Amino acid sequence: GDSVTQMEGPVTLSEEAFLTINCTYTATGYPSLFWYVQYPGEGLQLLLKATKADDKGSNKGFEATYRKETTSFHLEKGSVQVSDSAVYFCALTVPSKAAGNKLTFGGGTRVLVKP
Amino acid sequence: ETGVTQSPTHLIKTRGQQVTLRCSSQSGHNTVSWYQQALGQGPQFIFQYYREEENGRGNFPPRFSGLQFPNYSSELNVNALELDDSALYLCASLTGTGSPGANVLTFGAGSRLTVL
Numbered sequence: 001g002d003s004v005t006q007m008e009g010p011v012t013l014s015e016e017a018f019l020t021i022n023c024t025y026t027a028t029g030y031p032s033l034f035w036y037v038q039y040p041g042e043g044l045q046l047l048l049k050a051t052k053a054d055d056k057g058s059n060k061g062f063e064a065t066y067r068k069e070t071t072s073f074h075l076e077k078g079s080v081q082v083s084d085s086a087v088y089f090c091a092l093t094v095p096s097k098a099a100g101n102k103l104t105f106g107g108g109t110r111v112l113v114k115p
Numbered sequence: 116e117t118g119v120t121q122s123p124t125h126l127i128k129t130r131g132q133q134v135t136l137r138c139s140s141q142s143g144h145n146t147v148s149w150y151q152q153a154l155g156q157g158p159q160f161i162f163q164y165y166r167e168e169e170n171g172r173g174n175f176p177p178r179f180s181g182l183q184f185p186n187y188s189s190e191l192n193v194n195a196l197e198l199d200d201s202a203l204y205l206c207a208s209l210t211g212t213g214s215p216g217a218n219v220l221t222f223g224a225g226s227r228l229t230v231l
Contacts, residue, residue: 004157036222043119043205043224044158049184089157101209102169103220105157 002027005065006090006106013080013113020074021109023090031092033057033066033073034103038087047075070074079112089109118144119223121206131230132196136226137187138206146209147189148220149181153202164189193228201230 011045013019024033025035035047048057053068064075075088088108118141128134131172140147146165150158164183178194187208193200204227207220 010124022125023231029209033220044207044222046219049219096171100163101146101220102148102160102163102173103150103158103207104160107157108155 002031002092002094002104004090004092004104004106006088006109008107009087009110009112011109013111015082015113015115016079017113019075019077019080019084019111021090022086022109023073023106025071025073025076025090025092027071027094029094030094031093031094033064034075034091034093035062035064035075036089036091036105038089038108040086044089080111082113082115085111085113118207119208119221121204121223121226123226124224125227125229128196129231130196131200132230133192133194134196134228136191136193136204136206136228137188138190139208140208140221141184142222144208145187145209146186147183148207148209149189149191149197150205150207150222151175151200151202152205152225153199158205161191186187190194198229198230203227 019085032051034049036044037047048059050057050066062077087108091103148163149161163171167183180192181226182190203225205225207222
């Protein structure tokens with residue numbers, strides 16, 4: 001079945017540091033890929049997405065490139081802020097009749113940015 | 116404001132009881148799905164409803180059931196609660212541009228269920 005593997009946290013950084021969160025996937029079809037962010041006490045918010053190979057999703061200074069050859073979708077940000085402290089989830093969807101538009105999530109990576 | 120509202124935000128039940136969680140989304144969002152997020156884990160897909168019918172289900176037992184109403188609001192019902200059902204339950208509505216891969220799930224803030 002489909003699965004997403006992302007690096008375990010917590011990841012602790014200083015403000016203005018470079019952030020990378022690795023994400024790899026396996027999928028039976030041709031997936032769309034997503035990064036969601038969850039701030040403390042809140043639900044999930046879409047951060048960015050990519051729907052085909054070599055697409056780059058970007059938002060709020062975060063970027064991720066859909067790499068079909070390495071089945072990866074690593075998240076990067078060049079200079080993090082304290083407000084980026086959250087849990088980040090990599091996810092994929094391969095729409096099907098059996099599972100609708102089911103999202104398959106990784107386990108999440110907690111990021112803590114210190115001033 | 117995400118456009119997806121869930122209630123209640125928190126609740127406590129005891130083992131064996133039944134619970135109903137509710138979700139409402141913006142007009143026109145005719146696809147809704149539910150996810151279970153255990154503490155420290157990623158969300159797990161429970162099921163999806165489209166135009167009041169279930170059209171996708173994850174690996175959850177039949178005691179997890181749902182409803183979608185003509186106004187596209189939705190309920191998640193869990194019978195015979197077990198301790199492991201303690202989790203954050205997330206509702207999401209599907210929005211997008213029509214292309215299946217481009218569709219995006221917008222999540223509510225969730226209902227946190229504690230089973231004692």
